[in-house]
Structures are given as C-alpha cells and as structure tokens.
Amino acid sequence: MLSLENIHTHYGKIEALHGVSVEVNEGEIVSLIGANGAGKTTLLMTICGDPQASAGRVLFQGEDITHKPTSDIMRSGIAIAPEGRRVFPGLTVEENLHMGGFFTSKDEIRRNQKHVFELFPRLAERKNQRAGTMSGGEQQMLAIGRALMAKPRMMILDEPSLGLAPLIIGQIFDIIRTLRDEGITVFLVEQNAKQALKLADRGYVLETGRIRLEDTGANLLDNEEVQQAYLGG
Amino acid sequence: MVARNFGHALFCAMITLIISYPIVGFDLVFTGLSLELQQVEAGTIAGILLAVAAVFVFQLFRPAIMGTLARLVGLNPLANRPPMEQNKRLKLERGALTIIVLLALIWPFMASRGAVDLATLVLIYVILALGLNVVVGLAGLLDLGYVAFYAVGAYTFGLLSQYLGVSFWVALPLGALLAALFGFVLGFPVLRLRGDYLAIVTLGFGEIIRIVLNNLTSITGGPNGIGGIPDPTLFGMEFGRRVKEEGNASFHEVFNLPYESVHKVIFLYLITLVLAVFTLVVIRRLIRMPVGRSWEALREDEIAARSLGLSRTAVKLSAFTIGAFFAGFAGTIFASKQGFISPESFVFLESAIILAIVVLGGMGSQIGVILAAIAVTILPELAREFSEYRMLIFGAAMVMMMVWRPQGLLPMRRIHVQLNRLE
Ligand SMILES: Nc1ncnc2c1ncn2[C@@H]1O[C@H](COP(=O)(O)OP(=O)(O)OP(=O)(O)O)[C@@H](O)[C@H]1O
Ligand SMILES: [Mg+2]
Numbered sequence: 270m271l272s273l274e275n276i277h278t279h280y281g282k283i284e285a286l287h288g289v290s291v292e293v294n295e296g297e298i299v300s301l302i303g304a305n306g307a308g309k310t311t312l313l314m315t316i317c318g319d320p321q322a323s324a325g326r327v328l329f330q331g332e333d334i335t336h337k338p339t340s341d342i343m344r345s346g347i348a349i350a351p352e353g354r355r356v357f358p359g360l361t362v363e364e365n366l367h368m369g370g371f372f373t374s375k376d377e378i379r380r381n382q383k384h385v386f387e388l389f390p391r392l393a394e395r396k397n398q399r400a401g402t403m404s405g406g407e408q409q410m411l412a413i414g415r416a417l418m419a420k421p422r423m424m425i426l427d428e429p430s431l432g433l434a435p436l437i438i439g440q441i442f443d444i445i446r447t448l449r450d451e452g453i454t455v456f457l458v459e460q461n462a463k464q465a466l467k468l469a470d471r472g473y474v475l476e477t478g479r480i481r482l483e484d485t486g487a488n489l490l491d492n493e494e495v496q497q498a499y500l501g502g
Numbered sequence: 503m504v505a506r507n508f509g510h511a512l513f514c515a516m517i518t519l520i521i522s523y524p525i526v527g528f529d530l531v532f533t534g535l536s537l538e539l540q541q542v543e544a545g546t547i548a549g550i551l552l553a554v555a556a557v558f559v560f561q562l563f564r565p566a567i568m569g570t571l572a573r574l575v576g577l578n579p580l581a582n583r584p585p586m587e588q589n590k591r592l593k594l595e596r597g598a599l600t601i602i603v604l605l606a607l608i609w610p611f612m613a614s615r616g617a618v619d620l621a622t623l624v625l626i627y628v629i630l631a632l633g634l635n636v637v638v639g640l641a642g643l644l645d646l647g648y649v650a651f652y653a654v655g656a657y658t659f660g661l662l663s664q665y666l667g668v669s670f671w672v673a674l675p676l677g678a679l680l681a682a683l684f685g686f687v688l689g690f691p692v693l694r695l696r697g698d699y700l701a702i703v704t705l706g707f708g709e710i711i712r713i714v715l716n717n718l719t720s721i722t723g724g725p726n727g728i729g730g731i732p733d734p735t736l737f738g739m740e741f742g743r744r745v746k747e748e749g750n751a752s753f754h755e756v757f758n759l760p761y762e763s764v765h766k767v768i769f770l771y772l773i774t775l776v777l778a779v780f781t782l783v784v785i786r787r788l789i790r791m792p793v794g795r796s797w798e799a800l801r802e803d804e805i806a807a808r809s810l811g812l813s814r815t816a817v818k819l820s821a822f823t824i825g826a827f828f829a830g831f832a833g834t835i836f837a838s839k840q841g842f843i844s845p846e847s848f849v850f851l852e853s854a855i856i857l858a859i860v861v862l863g864g865m866g867s868q869i870g871v872i873l874a875a876i877a878v879t880i881l882p883e884l885a886r887e888f889s890e891y892r893m894l895i896f897g898a899a900m901v902m903m904m905v906w907r908p909q910g911l912l913p914m915r916r917i918h919v920q921l922n923r924l925e
Contacts, residue, residue, distance in 0.1 A: 343811035355806035
C-alpha cells in the first residue's frame, strides 16, 4: 500500500536518511523503532512531502507521491497524528475534530465524529473543552481522533506514547489495534519498542538514517540486538 | 521586601536619569555661527529629578502598588465573570452592533460638520482595522506594510480620476480589486516566511510602494500628490454648489434645498458607514465559513493544519488578499474624502496605528477593533492641546494595556461552529 524505495532526505546539506526502504502492506500494523535522532520523524515527514525526498520514490496505492505537494498527499487517504500531538489549543475538542474533517461533507463529519466518540468516550465528555487545557493522554486521543475524521485508509502515528502513563499507553495501543481491525492500515513510529513490536505485524529498526533490521514483530522482539539496544537487555 | 527592591529601584532611577537628562536637560542654542550647549532652566531640572524620584518610589513599592491596582480591577463587576453562553453572547453582540449602526445612522444630522468629518475618518480606520484584523488577528500573519494596500486603493482612484475621469462609484470596486491583486501577487513570495521575517518583508514592501509613488513624479506627481479627486455622487447628483461635470444634476437643486456644504460631508459619512457595515458583515460571514476556520487553524498550529491537508499558501494568500481588498476600499474612500492624496498619507506610522488598533481591540474581536478604532482616532482630536504628545500618550496607553490587559480590550471569544448550524 505504501512503499518507500531507497529514500534519501536532506536538511540543507545534512543527509538525515541514507537510502531507506520500507513497505507497508494493506491491513498491516507496521512499527518503526529507533533511538532519538534516528530519523523516524524525518521519514514520516518525507512521506507527507515536507521535506521532499532528494532521491528515491514514495508510492502510495501504486501512485508516485514523492513530489506531490503536502496538501494533496494529506487529502489522498493518508492521515497523521503528528509528533507532540499538535492539537489546536484554542479550539474546542469538537472544533478540532471538525478541522480534521475539513475536506469531507457535513454528513460524513457527523458520522465520523460519532465513530470517534465511540472509540474515545473521553472526548465526547469533553467536547466543548478547549484542547489546550486537556491532559496529555486526552490530547493524544484527540490527535488520533482528528486524523480519523478524514476517513483515512492509512494512519501514521508518530510516537503516540510519548510522555504518557502506562495505563493510557495501553488504551491508545488498544485503539490502534481496533483501527487495524476496522481496515485501516497503520504505520506506527515508536520509541516504546516493546509495546510497538508486540502490536506490530512487521517491524523495522532505524539507526542513524538507515534501516538496520527488518522482520516480523515477534521475531524482532526476540532478536538479541533489539533486546540489547531497545528493550534494556 | 522593600529592601530587596532597593537595588532594582535605584537602577531604574539611574536609567531614567541617564535617558532624560541629556535629552531634556540641555538646549542647543545658536550663538552667532556656532551651536552651543546650554543648561536649561532650573524648573526643567527639577522636573527631571521629580521624574527620577517618582520612578524610584514606584519601583520601590511596586509590588504593593500593582497589588492595589489589581484589586481595583477586581472591583469591576464585569471582570472575572464566567463567559456567557455562546448563543446569548452572539445575540448580545449582534444587538450591540445593530444599535451602534442605528445610532451612527441618525447621529450626523445632529452633529457639527467637523464632528461628522472626523467620524468619517474613524469609519475609514474601522474598515482598515477590520481588514487588518483578518490578516493579523485571525490568520496570525504579522503585516507591517498594510498601508501599502490602502495607498493602492487611494492612488487607483486618484490616477483613474485624473487621467480617465473615472467616478467614485467605478473606482471603488476597482481600487479594492487592484489592492487585492497587489496583495495576492506580493503575497506569493512573502508568505513562505514566518513571524519576524514576514513582518520585516511586509514592512519593506510598504515602504517600497510609498517610495515608488514618491518618485514616479511623471505619473503620480511625486510628493506633490494628486489633487481634484471628485466627491461621490448620488445617482448622478453632485453635492457641490455648482455642478462640475456635464450631465450631472445638483443635489440641493433637485430636492429644492438651500445649498449647504454639510450635505456633502454627511453623504460621504453615510457612504463610509454603509461600506464599514458591509466590511463588518462580510468578514463576520467569512469567519464562520471554512476559509475562516482554516485561518484560525493555521494560526493555532501551522504543522497540524498542513497535516490535515490545508494548503499553507492558499490559506495565507486568502487572508492576505481579503485584508488587502478592504484596505483598497478604505483607500478609495479616503482619496474621495480628502480630494487630495500624496505619499505623505501612507507612511509606516499609518501601518503602525492600524496595527495598534487591532492589538488594542483584542486581536480578532470585531467589536473590540471597532471600539479601539474609535478611541485611537478620536482621543488625539479631543486632546488637541496635547497633540504633540499624541504618540507619547499612545505609547503609554499601549504599555499599560500590555501590562493590565494583554489580551486587548475585548479579546476574541471564538465562535463555536456547530454542525447543525452549519447547514
Ligand atoms: N528541520 C530540521 N533541520 C535540520 N535538521 C533536522 C531537522 N529536523 C530533524 N533534523 C535532524 O535530522 C535527524 C533526524 O531527526 P528526526 O526528528 O527525524 O529524529 P527522530 O528519530 O524522530 O527522533 P525522536 O525520537 O527524538 O523524535 C536529527 O539529526 C535531527 O537533528
Ligand atoms: Mg521524532
């Protein structure tokens, strides 16, 4: 469904990705793990077209989107819950959700919002609260909910567990599984390697801009290198 | 606590002395051919010392003083009230706006000519501020060259009337559209920039327009400006004593009234009022439409907005263009009101004043912006004796606002767009 072929990405003269290839098949949860500064966010941003890859190709549903403008890419069935949540702090929960459905019809907004509220009852309770005043966990739910409002076929999540308590992380990961069961393909970027690999059908390990390992989630969990580097030995 | 503040207070007092003494404490006097530095009289020196003492005392007891002032603010029964429910608030706001407009409609027939003239100017600033509010308050783009679009509107009318004899009513939409076009074309390269960079580039752009107008002497008359810009007509009726253009009738003759120069002033005022209301209504509409929400989203978080598929350029350009459009509107009216325009009227200070109105009014709130426009334009006129100190008072007011009410007079309460109301 999504494939990155030998992607190189530069920030000015600095090369952050040195030829990364990743494949996400329809209906899968694919996890990408890596340390701080490995280039995980850069990889996701390259998919979104900002910055664009300086070499290599990004294909989504067979179409080359490498050089498409970000606004087109984000309207073509990919949605992202960005790193650091980035909810609109001054808007209410409901308005945040409506922004997520900016390019859909009112009927769809209503339907999708109902669905999001079923997934996250917490958001329904707080729909008139300003997003900036919500807790980190609630904001993460909102970021995911907002991304879902566009009815994406593929969902990208950048470190959804960042700074959250284990209980909330568990809830968020349950939701991710539910999304996959509903037919949404998930590309998950995490530092929380254990949980992310447990959840994943397949996984990648990114190290300083290169894919180091690639296997099923279960195999990576057992892998010695992974255990040493990411699972605390 | 006082002891702890002592050092700080002393420091502030020293600064005051260092700044004020060289500036106020000496006079430059010509004696023959040479300039001489002379001490000023004792009274001024005493004044400086008094100011230094005041700063010292204030800084020394600052926490106490500010505390008392804060309590004063707390006494205001309207402060700290829980926010009103949205529907009620909207109704109230609409009611207030309607009353303001009705009052504004009947008021000029009872006021003096000078007052009506001033009110027209106020309305021009209201239009300008409402327009800039879209760019700065709603879309969050700091535009320091807004006056350029005002100038484009004014010069469109000035030049068209001078070279082609075009009338006000034709020039009005043309001026606004041309200003919008300028906003659009200039927006393109500029809008990739963020925050400070955008501010500086727009500032430069404002100056470029003014300097071009100043130096294109053969076309714009340069610093001499353009004169003889016609007044608006009412269905082909002119408001002057004698009809200037062939085919036009004269207002006082048609209605069999004695000629009075105030008719013209009131008429221009009413036109401006209608256009100000038009501006208000259009922008209120826009805020509730998707384009308005996209402005807000981009202001709140650009990356998030883009992640949802909003195009940064399209959203920013729309705000820039619409803001410029209304500036062009205001410019055309201004040209007609003054009958004469020159680059002098479009200096950076104008941009700064309009921006100050938007900030004072509360960045985004329309009623706030209108009140601030009224205050900023009228207060200096009321205090004519202080006109030299206008900017000083202005600055002091801004500083005080930022200390006590950083969110502006009437901060924007965002309208929650409800789905069922969208339909
Ligand atoms: N806008 C930028 N300009 C220049 N360099 C950047 C920029 N963004 C990221 N980088 C660099 O690219 C490299 C990869 O950064 P990236 O944000 O992709 O890491 P990451 O894997 O997401 O890390 P983390 O887990 O901390 O989020 C880093 O060396 C970073 O300094
Ligand atoms: Mg990252």
